[in-house]
Amino acid sequence: MHTPSPYTNRAARIYAVDGMSCAHCVASVTEEVAEVAGVDDVSVDLHRGRLAVTGRQISDDAIRAAVAQAGYEVVA
Numbered sequence: 001m002h003t004p005s006p007y008t009n010r011a012a013r014i015y016a017v018d019g020m021s022c023a024h025c026v027a028s029v030t031e032e033v034a035e036v037a038g039v040d041d042v043s044v045d046l047h048r049g050r051l052a053v054t055g056r057q058i059s060d061d062a063i064r065a066a067v068a069q070a071g072y073e074v075v076a
Contacts, residue, residue, distance in 0.1 A: 013058055015051040016076035017067055020044070028070040036062045 017029060026044045033042045033053060040055040051074070053063060064074045 011056075012052065012054045013060070013063070015053070015063060015067070015074045017044075017049050017051050017072050018075045019072040020046055020049060022046075025070075025072065029067055029072060032066040032070040033063060036066050039063075 020026065020029065023046070026046050029044050029051060030042045033039060033051065036053075036059070038055045038057045038059070039053055041053070043052040044050070045052070051063075051067065067074050
């Protein structure tokens, strides 16, 4: 029986993040997401509410948890 992997092999992922409103928000999200295993680069666009993550075997659940740890929510 094949069990789907929680990881994706994509090099880049884009997430919509709710609640960010300042440079401190950007720094908090960047710091938390950068600690996720497999993440090589993090970019946050405050005005669009977007988070771009590049790396290998990025776990969407781990990214969502890191964003939540920073005090925000991934909405898409």
